[in-house]
Amino acid sequence: MNLHSWITAHNNAYAYFGGSTQIIVPDNLKASVTKHTSKELVLNSTYREMADHYNTVVMPARVRSPKDKSSVEGAVGAISTWIIAALRNTHCFSIDELNEEVWRKLEEFNRRPFTRKKGSRLSAFEEEEKFALSPLPSTPYQISVWKTAKVRPDYHISVESMFYSVPYEYINRDVEVRLSDSLIEIYFNHMRVATHKRLYGKYGQLSTVRDHMPDNHKLYVDQTPDAAIEWAENIGPSTLKVVRYILDASTNEKQGLQSIFSLKKSERSYTKYEIERACKMIASMTNRPTVKSIQTILKNNKKNDAEQELKRKTEISKNNYGFTRGASYYGGKDK
Structure with missing residues (x-):
């Protein structure tokens, strides 16, 4: 019996009993015991x-001691024999139908x-x-499997070909999943x-929590046309004109916002x-x-501004000789 079937059997048994036993005495199968x-x-x-x-205690039977729970x-x-015999001539066309018949016979047997x-x-x-059963928890146990993963540079881990985010502070760390x-x-x-809802279906899906992102990534995902317009208005009318053009001319909104985000990074x-x-x-x-042409102009302007500033400082330095005193100041005559 595999682990999933073993745990499911316990969930179903406790649900049927209406409570959990204080002690479990299982065999030493791998689904319950790793070493005994x-x-x-x-x-x-x-x-x-x-x-x-x-809230129960596991006390496995002794190894090679079937008499520890012979009555069970x-x-x-x-x-098993009674139910199988009773259903030997019953035709079922789905596993659900078969389970219903088994359930009915189990009630009859009990x-x-x-x-x-x-x-x-x-x-x-x-x-x-x-009366000796313990109350059941509010939800049945959900079977879980533990794995180890390493947080990738994009602050996600890969689990069964799906990707889940982790706070970016844990990049390159090993985590338990x-x-x-x-x-x-x-x-x-x-x-x-x-914590994430588990993903199913097509491989490569991502589950990303905004709070797990570094600040620069949050700025990117927070981009909207309204936010882009608001930023441009804060810069100036020419910037607003350019941003409006990029949004209108882009083949899709995401592409336009990506270009504007590149322009916004120029503020650094x-x-x-x-x-x-x-x-x-x-304009x-x-x-x-x-955006590329604007970035080129920014670089050229920066270079020109630096050259102009250097030229200005050089001219000031040349003209800044201080006061020159003539020979008469020292008691002589100027020639």
């Missing part, structure tokens, strides 16, 4: 997690009177055992740092005055301004 010696017991991490979820083994055999004492298996359970049917939980040093190296001046210059040269 006279000195050491290591449970499967997922199985241990399930037991914690239901016998009951399972009796139920209500069958004992042959040597009063009552049935169902009445014995309700009268003698049900808990996979359930519906969730992806990411842990660093036993602390959960990210240039002042608002320099950007506005470059936009004014390009006087062409009716089809591009």
Whole structure:
């Protein structure tokens, strides 16, 4: 039995009982026990997690000791034989139909009177055992698998060919990933740092949380036409004219916003005055301004401004000789 089937069987059993048992005594199958010696017991991490979820204790039977739970083994055999025999001539056309028939026969089997004492298996359970069950948690346990992943430079991890974001501070770090049917939980040093809904379907899908992004990436994803116009108005009328043209001329909105974002990044190296001046210059040269041409003008203007500043300082230096005193100042005569 694989791990998923094993956990599902526990979920279904506890749902049927209406509570969880205080102790579980499983066999030593790999889905429940990783290592079991006279000195050491290591449970499967997922199985241990399930037991914690239901507030129950796992006490596996001794290795090669089937008599530890012989009554259970016998009951399972009796139920299986009775239900299979009862359904041997039943035709089902789907797994759901088969499960319904098995469920109906199980109820019938549990209500069958004992042959040597009063009552049935169902009445014995309700009268003698049900009171000892622990209350069920609000939700059934979701089977999970643990994996290790490394956070990529784009602050995402790859899990089964899907990509999930992690706070960018963890780039190049190794993280532990808990996979359930519906969730992806990411842990660093036993602390959960990210949670995503699990992705299914076409490979390569991304789940990205805005708060996981560095600031420059947030600026990019926050781009909208209104935000671009607002930024341009804050720079100047020529910049606004250029931005409006780019938005109108772009084949799609995303392409236009990407170009404007490149222009906005110019604020890291240039002042608002320099950007506005470059936009004014390009607007006087062409009716089809591009961000690349504006960036070229910005560079050239920067270079020209530096040359002009150097020339100005040089001229000032040449003219700045101070006061020259004639010979008469020293008691002589000027010649």
